[in-house]
Amino acid sequence: MSTKIPPWEKVLWKNQPYPDNYIPEGALESSLRKNPNFKPYTYWPLVHLSIAITQHLATIFIFLSVFVRLKDRSLDPRVLISVSLGCFFVGYFVWEVLQYTQRSGGGSKHGSKRNERVKTLKSSILIFLALMSLSPVLRTLSAATSSDSIWALSACLFLLNILLADYGSSSSVAQVRPERLTSVLSMNAAISSSVVLASRLSSDLAVFALIQFSVQSFTLFPMLRRRLQVPMQALLTFALSISSLILAAPLSSTIAFLFLLVLLAITFLAPAVLVWAQKYKNEIRGPWDVAVPKVN
Template sequence: MIDSKHSGFSSCETNSYVTRETSVSITTTERHQQKQFPDPNQSSKSHKHRKRPWKKLLWVKQDYADNYTDTSFLSQLKRNSTVVTYSYWRLFRDFSLIGMHLSVIMSVILVFYGIYALNWDPVRPTIVSTITTFVGFVIYALTLKIRRNRELINLQRRKIEQLSKHRSVSPFSRPNSPLSQSSTDTLDGNLNNFNNRNVSRHDLNLEKYLTEPSPPDHFGTFKSSLLILLHLLTLSPVLKSLTNSSASDSIWAISAWLCFLNMLFNDYVIDFPRVSRVSSLNSVDDQDLLKRKYKSSNLSKNIALSNAIVLASRLNSNLSAFCYILFSIEVCGLFPIFNNFTRRCQFWKFHTIQLASIVFGVDYSMYRIFGLGWMACWVCLQLLIVVAGPFYFLALQKYKDELQGPWDTAHPVVKSF
């Protein structure tokens, strides 16, 4: 009985085990069939829930709303990447040029007022300005000559180094050359003669590689200056009686507008362009120097000359008109050119001396002529421009909002009918 019981129990267990095994085999086969042949309804449902990544393309139909904004939309945006940040002292130096030009204009007005109302001798300020102009011309010519000669020496040294380097890598100068000693000496002698001819020829042609302008011709400058003086001396009677039929109030109004336009259209040069030189001097005849010469505007100088002619027409004598126009040409025409030259050569101490001389000289002259009140107003105007102007300019920097991104710049298209 025990055996029968045990045998019955074992038969039940075997039957249940078989049924479990068959069910497991059925489920595994169903899974394999589902993997091989998926249900189309289930795949469409899963595809609906799985979205493709968003693309920054307007012409592609995507599974997103029209007003959808992705987090990566402005990831490549750059703000104010090319905006130059300024310091206060740099702006103070730049705004000081405006104050210096105002002092130059005021010096011309003060000299006219002294000759017209205070009966000054017109020859004295003209002699002072002429002597100062002559000294400035000597400094200008000597500085140009020194800088040009120094640059020429550097170019010659550079060319000699290139020729010596070319001589050292020449196949005729190798010690293990298969040529005989006599033929090597002959070829070396010919090569030395060829290099000497090239050096002498290149020395003559190196001047076109110089970035500094050539110094002025002294005889030509003297002849041009003498010609201008004779023209002014001849035309001074005509210029004196130019506005006899006009009222003085009209002349003062025209002069005020000309001074304002002179200040407005003056070329305040801040950064001078650097002149680039070619990197190689091997072929001097074929390469040209890449120069970007600075061309200053002469509009403000012409306006200053017009103002001088208008004011000179109200003076009493021909000598006064001649001296005043000559003084205006030297102060308003030649002094800005010389100051630009000193700043281009980076003579900052000399520029500071010029700035302080013209500013404090005008302030002292205004104090002697008009008194302390007008001098205080003039100094406050200069401080407002030179000191408060940079602060206002720095305050405007926060309004700069330059955006850059991977998109193309929009250009308007004008369609003609």
Template sequence: MARPCQPRSPLWRKVLYENQGFPDNYTDTTFLYELKKNVNLRILKFSDAVSGARLLSREISVVALVGEVFVALHDHLTDPLLLLLCCSFLTLVGYVIYVTKYKYRSIFLDVVLVCSYIVIVTLMSPILKTLTKTISTDTIYLTSVLMMLGHLMFYDYDSFSTTVSKALSFNSALFGSLCLASRLNSDFDVFVLLTVAVSCFALLPPLMTEFGRSNTVASFFDLTALTGTYFISQTAFLFYLAELLTLNLSIPYLIVRWQKYKENISGPWDEAKPSIGRVEKKRR
């Protein structure tokens, strides 16, 4: 600790090239003077943490919705046509919002795209249905769960994290849906499931990026997924409710509370971050 009362007649300097007459293990009062703690620390407020958690919660709900559509088709809980119409209607609404509010796209080209999609997937449905038929159902379920987890891990929420990979997250989600599709009974069911999956994992993310941290959108998906689970099983409903509460309330609370343990020290020993700017054209 510092001892200010002690007279230090020859002032110690932080240099190595001079023998200053101090013992080698002398520790000056300026020791660790340049130590900085928690530079650039941004204290998260509870509302910030919740709004961030809502993004994850929304994406989990999207995945859950696809899962629910699968269960509904598999167990014949609803009419597949009704599901297809609902999905198409919502996709259309989303498309209209996207085109009018955010980015203008050529409607003609998009119509061509939809038509070719319908033709290709209708033709491919019988193949897709039998593609993984020989693999055991448990393996299929495990694979799709892992793929969906992969989708959630690499999804581009709104962070600039290095783990984000749009291609990886889209592909793993679609692969997971394909695996599930092989357990369905008819070609039309496969077509419906794939259409739902494509609209959720390919068409939805750009729109969601535009919406950002919108509470309404997140709540819409959460509630839809929650209602869906209610019709499938009571247990699933309770678990899903618990998941939503934990994710949206408890975890943000813990994050905010545990911020006080954050102790990030930095000082002159840190590796300098090279700033490579253009060399300014200076006068000679």
């Protein structure tokens, strides 16, 4: 009388009448999983995520257009200082409105808010005075360096700024999110590029105006931009893109046209390509993968 062989089980604690390297027929095929963690993208949410890159590129292009006008003396530095101060107060007003609307139900103390405003005012005054005192030094910082080297160094620094910039967003003004190392490096690269470009200007007032505009564009503006909601993000993207093209068109229509193509490609074409490329995603998981513990 033949003894019935029990079915194979995938356990180690039980003695089984099978060799150690035994694999039952169809075991691998039944355990294969294709794209287990795949989450399909949709077009318009990707467009919303890409507008942060568009805003950043438009800001850099506006800054470069302002620098060119300061260099050829077609823009009065006093006008740029006035516009920068006006933008600063408008941005601070928008920040306070967002802070008030998002903290209205939080029960925050008025004393802490007053202390934050005083610290912000002191920091702004210190930065303003520091830029004024350092402007003569910054103007002669690279006097012995050729302009070609300055342009190449500035381009590399701006490229580093674009690659390391933080394109994320925060859900509220009250949410305190620590700055990542890449964000700090990106900001330092932008400010350093602004400093080397400012050394090509002819007057201390122009240097001060450009550095002040740089601090607002690459330090303060990203903090405000990340906390705007979707409708305001779309409106801000449109305003920045139009402003950059208007400033660049009188300088070079070819460059303005190329920049328009870049903005359209990043905002609308790149998300479409990513959605189209999803059908080629093919990630296969099986029992040969390293076990990943799931912790609640």
